[in-house]
Amino acid sequence: MxxxxxxxxxxxxxxxxxxxxxxxxxxxxxxxxxxxxxxxxxxxxxxxxxxxxxxxxxxxxxxxxxxxxxxxxxxxxxxxxxxxxxxxxxxxxxxxxxxxxxxxxxxxxxxxxxxxxxxxxxxxxxxxxxxxxxxxxxxxxxxxxxxxxxxxxxxxxxxxxxxxxxxxxxxxxxxxxxxxxxxxxxxxxxxxxxxxxxxxxTIASSSGHSEQISAFKAWHLGYSRIYTMNKHSMLLSILIVFLLALSKALLPDIIFSSYKRQKRWAFLAGISSSIISLLQIARYKKIKRELYLKIFNRNGENVYQPHGVSVKIPRYGDVSIRYSLSKQRPYEESEANLIRKYLKFGTNVVELGGCYGVISALVRKIIGPNAQHVIVEADPGLAAICSLNANPDLRSSNTNIVIAAVDYSGTDYVEFLTGNHPHGGQVSLKSKSEISLRVRTTTLSKLALSIPQGPFALICDIEGAELQLFEKEDEVLSRLSVIILETHPSLYPNGLVDEHKILEKIKNLGLQEIGRDKNVVCFARK
CATH class of the missing domain: 3.90.550.10 (Spore Coat Polysaccharide Biosynthesis Protein SpsA; Chain A)
Structure with a gap:
């Protein structure tokens, strides 16, 4: 046990x-x-x-x-x-x-x-x-x-x-x-x-009883109810909950009960605070996306076919992710082209940076059910989508989802900023237009421990963090049979100079360039 x-x-x-x-x-x-x-x-x-x-x-x-x-x-x-x-x-x-x-x-x-x-x-x-x-x-x-x-x-x-x-x-x-x-x-x-x-x-006894604790819990109940309803696109329900809480907070029985008064007012205050927070970050684009998903019934388990592979749209999850999937665009076309051409059946793969599960689904289809597939994604919402699509039966021990950021700063956690691009964001300082996630860090050396000894393939699209990876990981990189790398020179300190250094480093490891599609390059062992 x-x-x-x-x-x-x-x-x-x-x-x-x-x-x-x-x-x-x-x-x-x-x-x-x-x-x-x-x-x-x-x-x-x-x-x-x-x-x-x-x-x-x-x-x-x-x-x-x-x-x-x-x-x-x-x-x-x-x-x-x-x-x-x-x-x-x-x-x-x-x-x-x-x-x-x-x-x-x-x-x-x-x-x-x-x-x-x-x-x-x-x-x-x-x-x-x-x-x-x-x-x-x-x-x-x-x-x-x-x-x-x-x-x-x-x-x-x-x-x-x-x-x-x-x-x-x-x-x-x-x-x-x-x-x-x-x-x-x-x-x-x-x-x-x-x-x-x-x-x-024992109902509601794990943190004690008092009017103060009851009011504290009521506030968080109200706040969390609105937060979760908004998360799952229940906009009409938010209005109903607010009106019901307001009506109860004004009932005359609160005059004679301090306990009821504090609890109901705290619940209403939590609801109101959550609504104010949502209004402060609300965007017309988010409302438009929610309406699109409802009108066109895209909130179920719909499937679309980019790059000749089925990709599921989950019922629950981030609105922007479900909306993007429902538009059925050919995401990561350059990366997919090289994967289809050069990745072989039975190859173990480490995939850094998921794209709505599109690449994860394609990789699993090509390498077959028995090869090891490690997927690293810092955004939990995207990681869930990758898991759903890389592991169709949801029980394969050959698919390993790691929610982390590839980082070599020596810290256990980093602040990860989610943006509007498919990969969720990059490790950087906070800004008002982005949502900050605190995620644990990992390295390619740690990830390689879950891959059987011998060569494996690396698919890398991590929004600039590849610069650190190719500077630090000589020993593990020497095991690679194939590298499919999307470069991001606009995110490198020295732009194209650093991109040139990365490509030269890969060649010095005994790999040669065998294919290129826009800013995605494929290398294979000589």
Whole structure:
């Protein structure tokens, strides 16, 4: 079991409940406790002194989803089990979840049967992000069954799929992060209810009770609801939620209840703050794209055929990505031409920089199902698209999605700026017109460890970062049989001079230029 499942729990002043949860975990299962700057940290350290518990400490409260992602980065098991500190796992809960996963290989994530401590059912039968037509009946399903949304209090997921969709959205501090993750995971496979696995949950007790805490939670509930609705293009629902919250905040019963007054006003304030933030960054172009997707029904699993390969358009994800795919343009035509001409069946490939999954799908079609394909993309949204298209059956162990930026500065993380071009952006300073993502760094040497010994091909389109790569990676570059490189001289400090240095460096490695299409060059071993 220890090599199969890692439990990840996030603590914020949760020492009054977390000990019971940890005691319910089998001794052979590893546990990662991620603490969000609790004031009771010294007590938590004593509780976590068990041999199978590792404590990760954050300097500030970074939110539930971001903390879960930190835990997931440290896990190496096939499955991740995100468990609230106020949950208790019943006997054989984990074994039953693993058994359900093995019986349902097309399922990507699971909920156990969750009950309150008094035995009453707890089941997420609906979500504000789902249309009413997809709401389920109240109460537990009567057996293992596909469901439409997952509860984050005890969420069991295949690590491969969790990583492929970019994990939790770290922009969501609290609430609806499980709904958002559920929708993105459902693009990859089924969400399942596991009847024979049982966990009990004390509702809303993991971070304490007080009017101040209730108002804090209500504010974030309102903010996150609007954020996620906007993310999934539910513009009319945003207006309805605001009007309902406003009406409740003005009801006369708040006069006699300080608790209700603070909670409702905080909820309305969170909604209002989120709407103001959206209006500040709103663009006519985004609204136009959302209308296009709705009018032409491009929000389903449509497929188009660039370069003779099928590319799926996911149901959920970034509006600009879905819009660009729906336009069915021949993205990366020069790169695709050289890949079709020079990449051979059975070749292991490292692909740096995905383009909406177009190149990823083409590479997998050419190299076949058994060759190793490592894809590196810094934008989690683009990484999810690449995974969906490079790995059609979604279960191949030969496809490895790495969400990271190729960087040789020696830092663990960089700020990655997403722009309007297909590759998401480049590592640089922040600007007001771009969205900043904090992503971990990697190098070609690290990536090559997942490729079997021997030659492999490199497909490189990383918006200028190739300059560092070809300066630092002599040993790994000597293994390459083929390089297909898109150069970006406009992003190099010395422009064409640096491009010339890169091309000369490749030739000095014993490779010769065998093809060129515009600014994409192909080299092969002599």
């Amino acid at each position: 220890e090599e199969t499942v890692t439990i990840i729990t996030v603590s914020y002043n949760s020492t009054d409940v977390i000990e019971d949860m940890l005691s319910s975990v089998p001794s052979d299962v590893s546990v990662l406790v991620v603490d969000n700057a609790s004031t009771d940290l010294s007590i938590l350290k004593k509780i976590c002194s068990k041999s199978n518990v590792k404590l990760l400490e954050n300097d500030t409260n970074i939110g539930f989803g971001a903390a879960c992602n930190i835990g997931a980065e440290c896990a190496t098991t096939d499955y991740l089990f995100f468990v609230n500190p106020d949950c208790v796992l019943e006997e054989n809960c984990i074994d039953e979840l693993v058994a359900t996963a093995l019986r349902n290989p097309r399922a990507v994530a699971f909920n156990p049967r969750i009950m309150q401590r008094d035995g009453k059912p707890t089941f997420n039968y609906k979500s504000s992000l789902l249309p009413r037509s997809q709401w389920m009946a109240r109460g537990w399903p009567e057996d293992d069954q596909a469901i439409n949304i997952l509860s984050g209090c005890a969420l069991f997921v295949r690590q491969f799929d969790f990583n492929a969709v970019g994990g939790f959205d770290s922009n969501i501090f609290l609430y609806h992060e499980d709904d958002d993750l559920s929708l993105r995971l459902s693009d990859r496979g089924t969400l399942m209810f596991s009847y024979n696995s049982i966990a009990s949950h």
